[in-house]
Amino acid sequence: MTTSNTQQSYDKTSELKAFDDTKAGVKGLIDSGITKVPQIFIHPEALENKTTNPKNTHFIFPLIDLQNISINNKEIVKQIQEASETWGFFQVINHGIPVPVLDEMLRGARRFHDQDIDVKKPYYSRDIARKVMYNCNFDLFSEKSLAANWRDSLYSVMAPNPATPEEIPETCREITIEYSNYVMNLGYTLLELFSEGLGLKPNHLKEMGCAEGLGILCNYYPKCPQPEIAIGTSRHADNDFFTVLLQDDIGGLQVLHKNQWVDVPPTHGALVVNIGDILQLISNDKYKSVVHRVLANTIGPRISIASFFSTGPFSTSRIYGPIEELLSKDNPPKRRNAASPSVIVIGGGFAGLAAARTLYDASFQVVVLESRDRIGGRVHTDYSFGFPVDLGASWLHGVGNENPLAPLIGKLGLPLYRTSGDNSVLYDHDLESYGLFDMEGNQVPQDLVSKTDLIRKENSEDMSIGCAISMVFERRPDLRLNGLGHKVLQWYLCRMEGWFAADADTISLKCWDQEELLPGGHGLMVRGYKPVINTLAKGLDIRLGHRVTEIVRRYNGVKVTVEDGSTFVADAAIIAVPLGVLKSNCIKFEPRLPEWKEAAIKELGVGIENKIILHFQDVFWPNVEFLGVVAESSYECSYFLNLHKATGHSVLVYMPAGQLARDIGELSDEAAANFAFTQLKRILPNATAPIQYLVSHWGTDINSLGSYSYDTVGKPHDLYEKLRIPVDNLFFAGEATSADYPGSVHGAYSTGLLAAEDCRMRVLERHGELDIFQPAMDEETLIPILISRM
Numbered sequence: 001m002t003t004s005n006t007q008q009s010y011d012k013t014s015e016l017k018a019f020d021d022t023k024a025g026v027k028g029l030i031d032s033g034i035t036k037v038p039q040i041f042i043h044p045e046a047l048e049n050k051t052t053n054p055k056n057t058h059f060i061f062p063l064i065d066l067q068n069i070s071i072n073n074k075e076i077v078k079q080i081q082e083a084s085e086t087w088g089f090f091q092v093i094n095h096g097i098p099v100p101v102l103d104e105m106l107r108g109a110r111r112f113h114d115q116d117i118d119v120k121k122p123y124y125s126r127d128i129a130r131k132v133m134y135n136c137n138f139d140l141f142s143e144k145s146l147a148a149n150w151r152d153s154l155y156s157v158m159a160p161n162p163a164t165p166e167e168i169p170e171t172c173r174e175i176t177i178e179y180s181n182y183v184m185n186l187g188y189t190l191l192e193l194f195s196e197g198l199g200l201k202p203n204h205l206k207e208m209g210c211a212e213g214l215g216i217l218c219n220y221y222p223k224c225p226q227p228e229i230a231i232g233t234s235r236h237a238d239n240d241f242f243t244v245l246l247q248d249d250i251g252g253l254q255v256l257h258k259n260q261w262v263d264v265p266p267t268h269g270a271l272v273v274n275i276g277d278i279l280q281l282i283s284n285d286k287y288k289s290v291v292h293r294v295l296a297n298t299i300g301p302r303i304s305i306a307s308f309f310s311t312g313p314f315s316t317s318r319i320y321g322p323i324e325e326l327l328s329k330d331n332p333p334k335r336r337n338a339a340s341p342s343v344i345v346i347g348g349g350f351a352g353l354a355a356a357r358t359l360y361d362a363s364f365q366v367v368v369l370e371s372r373d374r375i376g377g378r379v380h381t382d383y384s385f386g387f388p389v390d391l392g393a394s395w396l397h398g399v400g401n402e403n404p405l406a407p408l409i410g411k412l413g414l415p416l417y418r419t420s421g422d423n424s425v426l427y428d429h430d431l432e433s434y435g436l437f438d439m440e441g442n443q444v445p446q447d448l449v450s451k452t453d454l455i456r457k458e459n460s461e462d463m464s465i466g467c468a469i470s471m472v473f474e475r476r477p478d479l480r481l482n483g484l485g486h487k488v489l490q491w492y493l494c495r496m497e498g499w500f501a502a503d504a505d506t507i508s509l510k511c512w513d514q515e516e517l518l519p520g521g522h523g524l525m526v527r528g529y530k531p532v533i534n535t536l537a538k539g540l541d542i543r544l545g546h547r548v549t550e551i552v553r554r555y556n557g558v559k560v561t562v563e564d565g566s567t568f569v570a571d572a573a574i575i576a577v578p579l580g581v582l583k584s585n586c587i588k589f590e591p592r593l594p595e596w597k598e599a600a601i602k603e604l605g606v607g608i609e610n611k612i613i614l615h616f617q618d619v620f621w622p623n624v625e626f627l628g629v630v631a632e633s634s635y636e637c638s639y640f641l642n643l644h645k646a647t648g649h650s651v652l653v654y655m656p657a658g659q660l661a662r663d664i665g666e667l668s669d670e671a672a673a674n675f676a677f678t679q680l681k682r683i684l685p686n687a688t689a690p691i692q693y694l695v696s697h698w699g700t701d702i703n704s705l706g707s708y709s710y711d712t713v714g715k716p717h718d719l720y721e722k723l724r725i726p727v728d729n730l731f732f733a734g735e736a737t738s739a740d741y742p743g744s745v746h747g748a749y750s751t752g753l754l755a756a757e758d759c760r761m762r763v764l765e766r767h768g769e770l771d772i773f774q775p776a777m778d779e780e781t782l783i784p785i786l787i788s789r790m
Ligand SMILES: Cc1cc2nc3c(=O)[nH]c(=O)nc-3n(C[C@H](O)[C@H](O)[C@H](O)COP(=O)(O)OP(=O)(O)OC[C@H]3O[C@@H](n4cnc5c(N)ncnc54)[C@H](O)[C@@H]3O)c2cc1C
Pocket: 346, 347, 348, 349, 350, 351, 352, 369, 370, 371, 372, 375, 376, 377, 378, 379, 391, 392, 393, 394, 395, 396, 397, 546, 547, 548, 549, 576, 577, 578, 581, 587, 609, 610, 611, 696, 698, 702, 703, 704, 706, 707, 708, 733, 734, 735, 736, 742, 743, 744, 745, 746, 748
């Protein structure tokens, strides 16, 4: 996984940036007439050279003639094998690419770089998702690079998804396409020879995909006023299968052979071939990927064309191991794999952290990008009162071992308080039981609610639950209640609105009671959800303040861009941001998500519920779980959760939902707290004012843009599943992707586990490496959850 973040000192960074902003590269410096190499190019490796640059060595760089390859096959295979094992480098002649094509390729590259800066500027980029880009030092801002290299480059992806002809600069378009076709054919030939050299069938390496990706890099090394302090290309080995290099007659390329830098002699018409890291790895270190460099020179420009054969644009993160057939007791694997698979998790809420934890435990490289300066998302425990209170989720819905969170909560020994509908003013949290009473014991007529079921059966068209109740009244005016009965019904609707975070006239009749509830009732997390979140997050690489703005998916990798422009690359990404965020389109997908996915994002509802948490000096209210306020309409009804009963702290939590929550959201925190207090005074006129308050803003906070998802009228319930289904190497998690338990913490958590497993299977299956990466997870021991009653 790579990031383009930089930690360099301010001066160097700003100097680099100023240089980069010119987009004119090293050539721009030379054109401006500089006579000294700027500081950013003064390279420690060049300074070392003074003493360690033996020009004349007795080594003879291998030159292999590919003429009559079918007749001389054995001899050629032998030469290639020897060179690959000892030098990792060799030159080939009679390779099948006509010399005029080579010459024109060199001229084409030069034509591009020689152009006016204004023509080249549009190509200047480091966006690895681009198929064609020109820049000076692809790693200019990398912490690892000691100094900048004295060269400019133009890079074009030619396979597997090549740049379109229009994308390739006109000055070198035709020849780049022609040359790359020739090089690809030569690549196939070389792979046969490499395979045979390893004792494999001729098509073995090709079938492994070693020529799947081809990138062509046109290097331009301007003349350098002080070549003794700068370097053309600093020492490196190529991170690919192999490279075919075409160089002009200036020279400067050196290979580290037997600890000495040996010149690769420019030979007109010849091509240099070198083994890359991945071929070394899969050949179990038989072939060598050798370090090489290019010196800066007083003459120039020097042109070279490097053709990299790789797995495609994301070669570094793909996993390869030594070829089975090469292994034996005497030749065990030297290394297991190039790099463990990598994943970027976007969103550090329950879903994202569950996914990250699972993949981390399965030996993936994981980075979590979280936009806020805290983790947890819609789980947010605040400690400013001196004790924990949850501004987001606070219940565990389903207190029992069937709850996927049970092992974790049990292991942490966290106490829960089960809200169960004691003699509260208004009672049961569970909408499935209608045991809702007012102070006088009046009950919501069961009859009325069951009638809406009849309406549902009779009507194939969906409607809102609010509408269905009106229809019941039209048919059975006798059920229409007045006075307190009516108000209790409104309160019942108000509670339902809280459950769905939406108004009764937008909740789907078809779906409102279809949700599967886990057994065990509803337990309040007495010490808040934070300890659970912290446990999930332990040891993970979480980048706070990283708001993702773009997700690019390609054939075998993803690139994720964050607001400040830094980018992250991995095999796959898990998108665990809230539905509200996806709806707002503030994350750009490239290519766009498929239509069915976009439609699901659009159609599934996201509602609002907020909390206004009031901390009082003393407890002056009855010792019940909920204090309900009944009124003429559900909008005016409300309820307070009495945290004193569960936690012993003198706190009431007011929870408006739907339109009411939206309207309150317009108020200042102080006005919102006053509003809640006014509601309280309706039932407890002698209430004393709170000493502290907290107000949540889930609907307007750009990190959530809603509280949780719900079924809107007329929309199929399978939208949750559609939201979950992966798109290529993008996996989706979060409460809104849970068909079984939407809108809940345990729902979010399970989707995280599911996405992680899908991702693991896909990434590993793709590379046929399932046996290598087995998760290192130990069986969770089931520890029962502690239930307390205060
Ligand atoms: C007021 C309220 C009360 C609730 N009560 C309960 C309850 O009692 N019990 C229950 O089970 N559930 C409850 N829920 C629902 C529960 O909180 C959620 O279902 C669950 O927390 C969602 O987890 P998630 O991981 O899907 O999303 P989130 O927790 O929202 O995580 C998504 C993360 O993505 C981050 N993010 C957003 N945009 C970006 C971006 N561009 N780049 C990077 N990161 C980004 C966010 O900051 C966030 O951290 C409640 C929710 C609310 C709002």
